[in-house]
Amino acid sequence: MKKLELFKYQVSPGEQVAIQIKPSVNLGNLYTAALDTTPLDKPDDGKYSFKVTKPSGQIHFFAIEFGFLGAPDGAQYQLQINGDSTDNSGPFPVVVMNGDPLLDKQFKFQVT
Numbered sequence: 001m002k003k004l005e006l007f008k009y010q011v012s013p014g015e016q017v018a019i020q021i022k023p024s025v026n027l028g029n030l031y032t033a034a035l036d037t038t039p040l041d042k043p044d045d046g047k048y049s050f051k052v053t054k055p056s057g058q059i060h061f062f063a064i065e066f067g068f069l070g071a072p073d074g075a076q077y078q079l080q081i082n083g084d085s086t087d088n089s090g091p092f093p094v095v096v097m098n099g100d101p102l103l104d105k106q107f108k109f110q111v112t
Contacts, residue, residue, distance in 0.1 A: 001083030001090050001109075008108045009092070011052045011060070012085045017109060018049040019062065020080040030067035031077065036060055054111050065104035066096050073098060081107065 001017065002010040011017060021031060033040045035050055054060055066077050075098040082091040096103065 001081075001085055001088045001092075003089070003092050004110065007094075007105060008110065009081065009083075010112050011083055011109045013052055013054075013056060013111055015052045016049060016084040017052065017060075017062075018047055018080075018082045018084075019064075019107075020082075021046045021048070021064075022078045022080075024074075024076045024078065025071060030069060031064055033062065033064040035062055037063075052109065052111055056111050058111050060109040060111070062107040062109065063104065064107075067103070068098040071098050 001012075001015065004010050029042050029046070032042070033048055040048060048062070050060070050062075052060060068075055077096045079094040079096070080091040081094065082088065094105070096105065
């Protein structure tokens with residue numbers, strides 16, 4: 001996996017992608033995610049993972065929306081995006097802060 005630009009990554013066919021989510025305070029699991037428009041169950045350990053199944057030239061879309069109900073100022077979710085390819089240059093950190101104007105993020109994984 002390589003980072004191409006903000007929220008866009010290059011992945012290889014068959015690569016395993018992992019997205020680890022850690023809240024900075026006890027926010028519980030106030031997030032929901034989908035892969036290629038299919039809703040995903042919340043993982044008990046906060047780690048989403050999927051295998052790249054699309055052919056070269058196509059894109060996997062991972063969308064996630066966060067909530068901060070009752071969270072103090074400064075609360076945040078920290079994400080670590082990583083792959084298992086031999087040329088992987090991750091992990092790549094992403095932070096979503098309480099008060100961010102956009103609490104939903106869409107990540108693109110371009111298959112090459």
